[in-house]
Structures are given as structure tokens and as C-alpha cells.
Amino acid sequence: MRSYQRVLKKTGIDQMTMLYAKTQHGVTIQTLKDLIRLEPDTVELWDDVKWNKVVSWIGNYEPKDMIDITLRNGEIISCTGDHRIPINDQNVPIPASRLKVGDILMYSILPDERWKANHLKTLC
Numbered sequence: 001m002r003s004y005q006r007v008l009k010k011t012g013i014d015q016m017t018m019l020y021a022k023t024q025h026g027v028t029i030q031t032l033k034d035l036i037r038l039e040p041d042t043v044e045l046w047d048d049v050k051w052n053k054v055v056s057w058i059g060n061y062e063p064k065d066m067i068d069i070t071l072r073n074g075e076i077i078s079c080t081g082d083h084r085i086p087i088n089d090q091n092v093p094i095p096a097s098r099l100k101v102g103d104i105l106m107y108s109i110l111p112d113e114r115w116k117a118n119h120l121k122t123l124c
Contacts (some may be wrong), residue, residue, distance in 0.1 A: 014066075014078035020046040067096055071105075 015033040022044040023035075035043055036057045044051040065081035079085075081097030086106040 017077065017079075022046075022051055065097065069096060069099060 015031065015036075017032045018029050019032060019035060021028060021030050021035055023030075023038060024042055035054075040054040040056050043054040045054060046052075063080055066078060067081050069077040069079070069085075071077070079096050081095060083096045084093035085096050085099060086093040087099070088104040088106055
């Protein structure tokens with residue numbers, strides 16, 4: 001089994017981030033940590049419009065500027081400060097380090113009806 005570090009360099013997201021993924025086992029919610037154990041070409045990730053094939057996993061061995069974003073429901077998102085986060089009143093995603101209390105994160109329409117119930121998150 002391959003070993004990967006805490007953060008993916010390209011996206012700057014924590015290994016415990018839950019992602020909507022399509023694998024050989026079907027559509028599921030899995031942690032990044034679990035997904036990177038699979039071969040990249042067997043994984044697709046949902047981007048709010050379509051499924052995207054993973055090309056490769058890139059480990060960041062010395063992540064800098066890690067921040068925790070606490071949502072109103074208590075969920076915590078860990079990412080790098082330069083990770084781009086879409087919010088409702090902006091046309092383009094902003095760096096996570098620029099989020100303010102009260103910002104409303106854009107939600108994603110999920111491909112599976114079972115997961116749609118809790119998709120709108122607000123920063124506390």
C-alpha cells in the first residue's frame with residue numbers, strides 16, 4: 001500500500017475531508033485518506049455538475065498555512081489558506097484564509113438523492 005502525507009498539494013485539503021466519490025464499489029462518501037489508497041484511475045469525484053476522473057494523487061509533505069474552518073453545525077474543514085472556497089455572494093471562489101464569520105459556503109447539488117438533505121453550510 002502506498003503512503004501519502006496529510007494534504008494533497010493541488011487542492012490543499014486535509015486527509016480526513018469527506019468527498020463524494022464514485023469507485024468500483026459505487027457512489028459513496030469517503031475520506032480523502034481512504035480514497036488515495038485506490039488507484040487514481042478507478043476514482044471519480046463530483047464537482048457539482050459532473051463526475052471527474054482522478055488523474056493522480058500528489059502528496060504535500062510540508063503543508064504550510066493550514067487552517068480549520070468551523071461550520072455552524074460544528075463540522076470542521078481543514079485546508080490550506082490558499083484553498084479556493086466558493087461562497088454565495090462571490091462570482092469566483094476566494095482563498096480560505098479570507099473567509100469571515102457569517103460567510104455562506106456555496107452548496108453542491110449531489111448526484112445521489114440520499115445525500116441532499118444537509119448540503120448548505122454556514123460558518124459559525
